[in-house]
Amino acid sequence: MLATLPKIKLVFILGLVFCLHGSLVWGGSFLLSAHGNKDIGVKNINYQAYSRGNCAHCHQQHSTQKDPLVLNNNPFALFASNFDTSSTTGYQQEDDFCFYCHGNPSVQEGGITNYDYARTFGGYTVNGPTTILEAFQQNSFHNLYDIWTFAKNTFSSFFTPYSNPCVACHNPHLVRRIKANVTDPAPYTVVSLPTDHGSLWGDENGERMSDFDPGKYQAPKHYQSGYEPGGNAAVWDGSNLPDYATFCTACHNPVNTIYSTTLGRNLIKIEWVDQGGESGPGDKHGKNSATEDVELKSPYADSNLGISLGFTTSCTDCHEPHGSPNPFLIRREVNGVVVNIDLSQKNGIGWLCRACHMDDHDFDPDIPENSWHHVHHGGGPLIEDPPYPSPVRCGWCHGGPPGANPIPCLNCHQHGLDDSWLQDVYSTYYTGRRCF
Numbered sequence: 001m002l003a004t005l006p007k008i009k010l011v012f013i014l015g016l017v018f019c020l021h022g023s024l025v026w027g028g029s030f031l032l033s034a035h036g037n038k039d040i041g042v043k044n045i046n047y048q049a050y051s052r053g054n055c056a057h058c059h060q061q062h063s064t065q066k067d068p069l070v071l072n073n074n075p076f077a078l079f080a081s082n083f084d085t086s087s088t089t090g091y092q093q094e095d096d097f098c099f100y101c102h103g104n105p106s107v108q109e110g111g112i113t114n115y116d117y118a119r120t121f122g123g124y125t126v127n128g129p130t131t132i133l134e135a136f137q138q139n140s141f142h143n144l145y146d147i148w149t150f151a152k153n154t155f156s157s158f159f160t161p162y163s164n165p166c167v168a169c170h171n172p173h174l175v176r177r178i179k180a181n182v183t184d185p186a187p188y189t190v191v192s193l194p195t196d197h198g199s200l201w202g203d204e205n206g207e208r209m210s211d212f213d214p215g216k217y218q219a220p221k222h223y224q225s226g227y228e229p230g231g232n233a234a235v236w237d238g239s240n241l242p243d244y245a246t247f248c249t250a251c252h253n254p255v256n257t258i259y260s261t262t263l264g265r266n267l268i269k270i271e272w273v274d275q276g277g278e279s280g281p282g283d284k285h286g287k288n289s290a291t292e293d294v295e296l297k298s299p300y301a302d303s304n305l306g307i308s309l310g311f312t313t314s315c316t317d318c319h320e321p322h323g324s325p326n327p328f329l330i331r332r333e334v335n336g337v338v339v340n341i342d343l344s345q346k347n348g349i350g351w352l353c354r355a356c357h358m359d360d361h362d363f364d365p366d367i368p369e370n371s372w373h374h375v376h377h378g379g380g381p382l383i384e385d386p387p388y389p390s391p392v393r394c395g396w397c398h399g400g401p402p403g404a405n406p407i408p409c410l411n412c413h414q415h416g417l418d419d420s421w422l423q424d425v426y427s428t429y430y431t432g433r434r435c436f
């Protein structure tokens with residue numbers, strides 16, 4: 001391992017020389033980046049001598065580090081250790097170089113505020129994290145140790161054993177200023193595909209949600225008015241949103257096996273592209289289409305796209321990229337609705353579904369919110385294809401009298417699942433329909 005150090009260090013010093021001579025290794029793109037910007041870019045309070053946006057606010061030009069351990073994890077001559085690989089969960093500022101600026105306190109002059117996706121693009125301004133460090137300190141979060149492990153094994157062309165897990169998704173020399181352009185973030189994207197780290201993803205035509213599945217992406221509602229991202233009232237087809245479906249599936253696809261320390265198991269593999277209908281394996285929230293009938297709320301029910309079936313959603317319609325008070329990085333607000341999930345309740349995840357789908361309360365206001373008889377058992381002419389019409393032996397499925405005993409939704413509704421849970425419980429009712 002040590003043998004590779006001098007080489008990386010050499011590459012780095014060459015880059016820095018380019019910088020000092022004003023001709024940049026990334027062409028002019030560093031100057032366009034949020035970090036290289038001469039007005040709002042990097043300005044480390046400990047390096048006042050350098051002008052704003054200079055590489056030296058992150059890279060020490062004459063490294064004084066004597067501690068071999070720090071040096072070991074820091075061949076890029078950064079002002080702090082890049083990532084503490086002994087930190088497997090629960091983050092503090094020292095664990096990651098980026099947190100020194102994107103945390104509170106911050107060595108960036110004046111500090112930096114970054115809200116979560118639900119606030120910046122969804123418009124839900126109540127509470128929530130105000131820095132990236134805080135975003136990773138919530139109930140669920142992208143485990144940085146696991147990302148580091150996965151990226152060094154999978155994307156070794158750019159990701160070294162000394163790399164920073166944030167760098168699996170971001171190129172710090174390219175990231176643009178997305179938060180200042182919330183209604184049209186795509187040209188100002190911050191992400192790079194881990195399969196194409198030297199370039200931004202989302203900034204060019206062909207890299208938008210409207211390109212992922214043309215004519216099928218309906219932007220969710222913004223919490224205040226208009227559509228996501230940012231409450232844009234005039235654009236609702238994802239042509240202003242980076243294609244986060246392609247971005248997230250660069251890692252979460254049917255091929256990669258991904259271990260999660262937090263969950264203590266391998267993750268479900270996400271199939272967002274296949275269109276095999278009920279025989280699967282594609283998720284219906286991806287390119288695969290819902291079948292026959294689906295009971296959706298606005299803006300799906302009255303979509304300007306002119307379709308009522310066949311929609312595709314973006315991962316970020318439901319998930320945060322960094323962390324959330326909800327489990328599984330589920331957003332605090334989805335489609336203009338506040339979402340609070342307590343998984344100790346069997347129907348806890350239902351609070352997410354009802355942000356977009358009609359529950360019994362939406363059909364009949366006398367029934368409490370988050371009850372789901374209608375879409376499963378039918379209810380008048382409204383529901384065309386309930387999976388379990390005219391049920392008998394209620395307790396076989398419900399485990400007791402229905403009502404007090406909701407069946408845990410996650411038995412059937414998870415990425416990749418159909419209702420095969422029934423095969424052990426009451427197999428005559430098994431439908432084999434894709435449930436997510």
Ligand code: HEC
Nearest residue numbers: 011012015016019030035042055058076162163164167172
């Ligand atoms: C916001 C902080 C920041 C700024 C500003 C910055 N860098 Fe970096 N740079 C990093 C980090 C972090 C890494 C380590 C990447 C990794 O973890 O793999 C890095 C890595 C590098 C590398 C190694 C190759 C690579 O791309 O990973 C070179 C060369 C480099 N930087 C040069 C520069 C130059 C030249 C500038 C100014 C034009 C600059 N950096 C500005 C944070 C920064």
Ligand code: HEC
Nearest residue numbers: 098102114115116117120132142165166169179190191321
């Ligand atoms: C799994 C991929 C992924 C990882 C890992 C990741 N990010 Fe992000 N990050 C994203 C995506 C996607 C966005 C764009 C959406 C948004 O702004 O919320 C983003 C946005 C950001 C933003 C802009 C937020 C704003 O104000 O809108 C910052 C700053 C940022 N990330 C920093 C970091 C840092 C620091 C780390 C490591 C501690 C990190 N990210 C790790 C995917 C990732």
Ligand code: HEC
Nearest residue numbers: 034041042044098101108166170172175176177178179190
């Ligand atoms: C020396 C301080 C500093 C360090 C270290 C630093 N950043 Fe930043 N970062 C900034 C500043 C300053 C901005 C732009 C200010 C703002 O938008 O408020 C910024 C902006 C960003 C943005 C764009 C967000 C937006 O929309 O404004 C991303 C993404 C980002 N940083 C990611 C990272 C990642 C990833 C790392 C670590 C590899 C990192 N930063 C390390 C200072 C820093």
Ligand code: HEC
Nearest residue numbers: 141142143146147150168248251260262315319321328329
């Ligand atoms: C660079 C690879 C990579 C990318 C890109 C990526 N992830 Fe992940 N993701 C991982 C790894 C590794 C884990 C396992 C660690 C963990 O559980 O946090 C994970 C875990 C998750 C989890 C489960 C976390 C938990 O604890 O419940 C969710 C949800 C998730 N990712 C969603 C997303 C979304 C949404 C995106 C796109 C915005 C995305 N991921 C992009 C690598 C990635």
Ligand code: HEC
Nearest residue numbers: 284288289290291293294309310311317352353356413435
């Ligand atoms: C962001 C909005 C959104 C959320 C949140 C959401 N869905 Fe959906 N769901 C949709 C859309 C849009 C479709 C239609 C897809 C299509 O037309 O291909 C759909 C389709 C479905 C289908 C297919 C129905 C059929 O007739 O084939 C099922 C099952 C489903 N969702 C279950 C759920 C469950 C369970 C939850 C909660 C865990 C949930 N959804 C959360 C938007 C959402």
Ligand code: HEC
Nearest residue numbers: 371372373376388391392393394397402403405406407429
């Ligand atoms: C094949 C399995 C199955 C059988 C058998 C079944 N149900 Fe259900 N039922 C479901 C599913 C799935 C849901 C949605 C999850 C939930 O809310 O429990 C549901 C929901 C309900 C709900 C709304 C949620 C609640 O618990 O208040 C009621 C009421 C209900 N069923 C009544 C009945 C009655 C009465 C019977 C027997 C005549 C019955 N069910 C038999 C699968 C079944």
Ligand code: HEC
Nearest residue numbers: 293294295347350353357375387407408409411412419433
């Ligand atoms: C026994 C398996 C099972 C359980 C448990 C279950 N569901 Fe379903 N659910 C289904 C099936 C099957 C469908 C129909 C999919 C289709 O139409 O192709 C469905 C459909 C749905 C839909 C989409 C309805 C539409 O067409 O708009 C939602 C939303 C939903 N369920 C929510 C829930 C919630 C919330 C719970 C827990 C309270 C739950 N389900 C429990 C099997 C289940």
Ligand code: HEC
Nearest residue numbers: 245248249252267268270272285313314315318328414415
């Ligand atoms: C309609 C809302 C919705 C959308 C859209 C969505 N997810 Fe999820 N996701 C969920 C829910 C609910 C869970 C928890 C149940 C489960 O594990 O499937 C989850 C869980 C996950 C997990 C953890 C799986 C595990 O092993 O427990 C990962 C990883 C994940 N999602 C990634 C993605 C990616 C990548 C995308 C886009 C390609 C995406 N999700 C789109 C709702 C959504």
